[in-house]
Amino acid sequence: MRQAAQNKSPSVVMAAVDPRAEIAKLSFLLGTWREIDIYEKSQFAPHGGTGTGVYKTVWGPGGFSLLTDFEYEGPQGKSTGHQVLTWHPSEECYAGCGVTSAFPGCIMITGNWEGLKLVLFGEFEAAGRRVGFRQVFSDIEDRTMLVRQYNSIDGGPLQLYGTSKLTRY
Known part of the structure; x- marks a missing residue:
């Protein structure tokens, strides 16, 4: 048995990583x-500004993903949306997509941990402009966290x- 495991290709060995264990690392996002x-x-915010929102995250089917619904109001107006985030075993990263009432299309998301910070990346088109983003989740505690978007x-x-x-x- 040991010999068989040693002869497996790297992609087969990577698939042995438990996706539930990886997505469980994001359980801090659960709740409202x-x-x-x-x-x-x-x-997109010429005068800067402020905004508020409510996000609700629950486990997805089989415990392999997180599902988030949100309502938001900021300098660009009101929006609602949904996001799915899961662990992509063959790519060894978090992957997902989001949709919003603010503009059409799907925002593809990837990410991983950088030390104690969760970092998500994506790209979308809004108002005829291509927007790449980097979201950094930091100062993560039981009841609070910070997110900086670049x-x-x-x-x-x-x-x-x-x-x-x-x-x-």
Whole structure:
């Protein structure tokens, strides 16, 4: 048996990682969260601004994913949406997608841990512009966390777009 395991290709060995264990590392996201945002001045928020929202995250089917519903209001107006996040075994990263009432299409998301910070990346099109983003979840505690979002507009450098403080209800 040991010899057979040694002869397996790396992709077969990687599949042995338990996806439930990897997604369980994101269990801190479960529950209902109140969000308060402060936006920097940017192309999408010329005067900066503030925003608020409510996010509710539950386990997905089989415990392999997290499902999030949200309602939000900020400088760009009101929006609602859904997000799915799971562990992608062959890519060894978190992967998912989000949809929002703010614009059409699906936002594809990937991410992983950088030390104690969860970092998610994605790209979408809004108002005719290509927006790349980096969301950094930090200061993660039982009832609070911070999320900083950095945006790149049309391939430009990443710049801080906003900082969110989330508090669990």
